Amino acid sequence: MRNKTTRKPIDIVFRCITYFAISMTLFALIYIIGYILFSGLPHLRPSLFSFNPPLDSISITPPIISTIILIFSALIIAVPLGIFAAIYLVEYAKRDNKVVKIIRLTTETLAGIPSIVYGLFGWLFLVIFLGWSQSLLAGAITVSIMVLPLIIRTTEEALKSVSDSFREGSFGLGAGRLRTVFRIVLPSAIPGILAGVILAIGRIAGETAALLLTAGGSPASTIFPTSIFDSVRPLSVHMYLLVMEPAPGYFDESRNAAYATAVVLLITVVGINALSAFVAKRLAKG
Amino acid sequence: MKNFKENLMRIVFFISALASVAAVALICLFLFANGFPAMREIGFVNFLLGQVWAPGRGYYGILPFILGSIYVTAGAIVVGVPIGIISAVFMSRFCPKRTYKLIKPAINLLAGIPSVVYGFFGLVVLVPLIMGLPFEMRSGQTMLAASLLLGIMILPTVIAVSESALRSVPESYYEGALALGASHERSVYFCVLPAARSGIFAAVILGIGRAIGETMAVIMVAGNQPRMPAGLLSGVRTMTANIGLEMSYAGGLHRDALIATGVVLFVFILIINWSFSMLKRSMEQ
Numbered sequence: 252m253r254n255k256t257t258r259k260p261i262d263i264v265f266r267c268i269t270y271f272a273i274s275m276t277l278f279a280l281i282y283i284i285g286y287i288l289f290s291g292l293p294h295l296r297p298s299l300f301s302f303n304p305p306l307d308s309i310s311i312t313p314p315i316i317s318t319i320i321l322i323f324s325a326l327i328i329a330v331p332l333g334i335f336a337a338i339y340l341v342e343y344a345k346r347d348n349k350v351v352k353i354i355r356l357t358t359e360t361l362a363g364i365p366s367i368v369y370g371l372f373g374w375l376f377l378v379i380f381l382g383w384s385q386s387l388l389a390g391a392i393t394v395s396i397m398v399l400p401l402i403i404r405t406t407e408e409a410l411k412s413v414s415d416s417f418r419e420g421s422f423g424l425g426a427g428r429l430r431t432v433f434r435i436v437l438p439s440a441i442p443g444i445l446a447g448v449i450l451a452i453g454r455i456a457g458e459t460a461a462l463l464l465t466a467g468g469s470p471a472s473t474i475f476p477t478s479i480f481d482s483v484r485p486l487s488v489h490m491y492l493l494v495m496e497p498a499p500g501y502f503d504e505s506r507n508a509a510y511a512t513a514v515v516l517l518i519t520v521v522g523i524n525a526l527s528a529f530v531a532k533r534l535a536k537g
Numbered sequence: 538m539k540n541f542k543e544n545l546m547r548i549v550f551f552i553s554a555l556a557s558v559a560a561v562a563l564i565c566l567f568l569f570a571n572g573f574p575a576m577r578e579i580g581f582v583n584f585l586l587g588q589v590w591a592p593g594r595g596y597y598g599i600l601p602f603i604l605g606s607i608y609v610t611a612g613a614i615v616v617g618v619p620i621g622i623i624s625a626v627f628m629s630r631f632c633p634k635r636t637y638k639l640i641k642p643a644i645n646l647l648a649g650i651p652s653v654v655y656g657f658f659g660l661v662v663l664v665p666l667i668m669g670l671p672f673e674m675r676s677g678q679t680m681l682a683a684s685l686l687l688g689i690m691i692l693p694t695v696i697a698v699s700e701s702a703l704r705s706v707p708e709s710y711y712e713g714a715l716a717l718g719a720s721h722e723r724s725v726y727f728c729v730l731p732a733a734r735s736g737i738f739a740a741v742i743l744g745i746g747r748a749i750g751e752t753m754a755v756i757m758v759a760g761n762q763p764r765m766p767a768g769l770l771s772g773v774r775t776m777t778a779n780i781g782l783e784m785s786y787a788g789g790l791h792r793d794a795l796i797a798t799g800v801v802l803f804v805f806i807l808i809i810n811w812s813f814s815m816l817k818r819s820m821e822q
Contacts, residue, residue, distance in 0.1 A: 365750025457651025
């Protein structure tokens with residue numbers, strides 16, 4: 252029972268503004284998702300997923316495979332590094348240590364750097380300076396640096412949420428710090444870490460600008476890349492090129508394939524988000 | 538033996554933690570080492586304040602792109618910030634619990650949609666919509682399209698940060714206002730909201746960072762003409778778009794000028810990031 256006696260017209264105005272704003276937000280979301288699904292689903296034909304060589308540049312099977320390989324290789328680098336860094340920050344470092352402050356500052360800085368700058372860096376350092384050319388490896392390392400702050404932050408939060416009594420109990424039983432971390436703290440923090448890793452997968456799956464510069468974009472000649480130095484064309488880059496640089500004379504086919512690719516990307520990301528939320532909810536339940 | 542293992546792993550953890558320091562150092566090193574010589578060769582003034590970008594004729598002025606980035610970002614702020622902040626007010630003070638459980642993941646989803654998909658949506662929906670406006674224009678790929686699209690794209694960031702700022706305002710503020718006879722709306726808008734202003738300011742800064750760094754979506758809807766911005770209903774090219782569009786075929790000084798564009802963008806981002814973390818720190822104290 253809110254104080255209805257003092258409600259004045261201005262209150263009703265504020266209430267209307269509030270509901271208007273949230274409706275606009277939800278309208279944007281529903282419109283984008285609804286539009287992509289409704290106009291994209293009819294174009295999602297089996298022929299788009301063709302495995303048969305010669306591969307036309309419209310088939311989205313090689314891009315899907317490239318994206319999956321990229322995700323896995325980036326995670327192999329970023330997940331252990333991120334988890335170890337978070338363990339150091341939460342379990343080992345002293346609060347007011349200068350080095351820790353610098354680590355936090357740089358991690359925050361990394362989180363704010365736009366993907367095109369990552370792309371530029373990956374291109375300058377990995378593609379040109381190390382001479383890897385635009386390749387699977389260069390792309391994977393670039394995006395692994397990109398998702399590193401995300402993994403550090405979510406792992407840190409997960410580790411912090413483990414009750415100190417767990418640690419004290421373990422120390423009390425005579426376990427060392429290392430054993431406590433790996434046997435007691437880390438297992439309890441796994442759902443939170445997993446939720447972060449899943450979010451990182453979503454980020455990589457949707458990443459375009461950084462991969463355009465580092466992984467290349469030339470259409471695949473084989474279904475699977477043959478080496479880590481092969482140029483690959485991830486799904487998001489594929490979609491961008493379908494829209495912006497359609498093959499001459501194939502405008503309609505390219506545009507339709509772009510609609511279908513948008514659906515695949517959107518469903519992937521929605522699924523990944525739902526999965527992450529589900530895992531995080533299990534964390535909350537304990 | 539046990540001590541050795543403990544110490545070894547402590548060092549491994551420490552080195553891993555230094556990875557992000559190394560990454561930032563390398564990024565700075567490679568950008569500045571490649572960008573500064575180009576700036577010197579072109580001339581700092583000619584580069585930063587030059588109004589003509591014509592690599593074929595030796596003109597490398599990026600003022601149009603700096604202004605383009607600033608205008609488009611300002612447009613995104615005008616579109617996204619009011620709606621975002623008020624949506625956050627709704628989420629923290631007006632939303633029934635059951636609705637919240639539905640809306641919160643939906644807004645997170647908005648943050649998860651890849652920028653190419655946003656760009657594509659902008660290209661096939663917003664651009665034709667703008668083309669249909671009763672004004673004279675060559676194409677719907679305009680500053681307006683980019684601002685609208687970026688305004689939508691920064692919504693989840695602005696909402697999430699403002700919401701947590703609003704939630705960190707002590708409940709006693711709200712209750713005190715109610716006790717003085719203010720209505721629910723009045724208490725929220727005139728007492729809780731002003732108390733959360735530094736957090737909301739941080740949300741706006743983070744939104745600015747998102748908008749100025751966005752590349753793919755902007756390339757797809759902004760038109761990308763390399764000339765001085767000429768109003769809401771004409772095309773515009775941002776710094777990010779300049780890098781993304783020309784990097785694949787540039788060589789020589791042209792390529793270095795693009796890297797230098799990246800340096801300018803990077804400096805903008807650093808300033809924005811640092812103001813954000815300074816604001817966050819002052820909030821925590």
